[in-house]
Amino acid sequence: MPSQRRAKAMSLLVVLAIIVTLYMTSSARQTRTSDFYTKTQEALQVKEYEQAAKQRDADDVGSRLKAAEAAAKKAAEEKGQKYFDSVQGNEKSVAGRVMINQEDGGKKPLQGVATFGGRTRDREAAKNDHETPEEHQVEVELNDILKKSPIIIFSKTFCPHSKQAKHILLDLYNIVPKPYVVELDEHTLGPQLQATLTESTGRRTVPNILVMGKSIGGGDEIVDLHQSGQLDDKLKSLGGARIVEVSLKDSKSNTEMRRRRA
Template identity: 60%
Template sequence: MPSQRRVRVFGLLLFVFVAITLYMTTSARQTRSSAFYVKTQEALQAREYMEAAKQRDADGVESRLKAAEDDAKKATNAKHEKYLDSVGGGSKENKKSVGGGKFRMQDGDEQKAVPGVATVGGRPRDKLASKEKAKESPEDHEVEVELNAILKKSPIIIFSKSYCPHSKKAKQILLEKYNIVPAPYVVELDEHPLGPKLQETLAEKTGRRTVPNVLVLGMSIGGGSEMQDFDEKDQLVSKIKGIGGSRISKAERKMSQTEMRRRRALRA
């Protein structure tokens, strides 16, 4: 059986424990209800609220910026598609010439342009031509430069061979039966030092391997048979003016000797 001394010690410890517990509880309650504690809690809550508000504002600005960026991209894509439609999606009346300008086709004909070379006074068509030039050999580059130089001689170029009867027919029609200003420029491929390579390049770019090959502003409009057909149907002037536009200052059929004598007789 425990002694009275031990009972008193145990009772004293229990009393101290209870007293300390009551003191701590009371102190905590007083601390939570004190003005300093309340103000500190309010300040912390206000700070948390401000930080949350700033985060919401930042998220809102970011979303608005992203929406504006998306709208700008959509507008740019729409303009790009509209541009592509304007240069590549038109009818036969709105084809692109070699130099990037538009020309009007006559009689529903669809001719092939010489891509990658300049029209009279023009420049290479686009970036694709520059990429292709990067792959050229020195000889190919020389031919390309020479072809550009030839196309600048006149709006109308007749690629011919001096011994070819079909070339002779085309030259006779264009140079003798018609008054064209500027006059067509003739290139005799059999006499040109780069003649064979020029003919290969023209075949690749116009689809016409034979001579004559008549180009108007870089567009192949045919050979001897086509020139004779246009002449007989009285379509050659409209064909040349339709493609050449303002670059052709005059294109008209010359009067024959018979017509000249008839007019003189009527005047007399």
């Protein structure tokens, strides 16, 4: 009898196992075909697709940025090389501006850095895109003036400080080449030249004494340099080989200057 009971129990367990298996299989099929399951799967798929698309976009942006950086670097290197090549055979004018040889054999100022009065500035950057004929005329005239002599005295005939500076530089000293004087109140472009000098040297009054295109000041500065016995050294150091001689005309004054220096 016990063996029959065990056989029935085993049969019952087998039947239960079959029923449970069929139920689970049926439930799984129903779950996969339900709206909730379907929508959940679709949402997961959409999210995965969006993430993949974002990753692709990020990769594309990174590639474009790298390409743009490489192109910018190459362009900068090419521009720098062109500038370097153009400067190799350059000449300097008396105003300290770099001159570039043109293809037609002429020369033009190198637009960019020029030094006046100890200040470095970019003249071209300060100009408008379209230079007026008057501005061009003033620029040409100023360049012509600066070629007259290593030392330029911008003056006005009625100015006492200008008279004093001219007296010291022209009457008390032998300077070779002789300083060139521009009387702004008599020059046809006087106001425009003075405005340009104000912009370039930072000095709006006269006299304005330029040595090799660099302003060394006005009347007070010339008087101080003369009285301290430093004027000749100042002019020689700034003028270099362009200034052949700077010496006092009066031998007594020469002796006095040497005594002061000692």
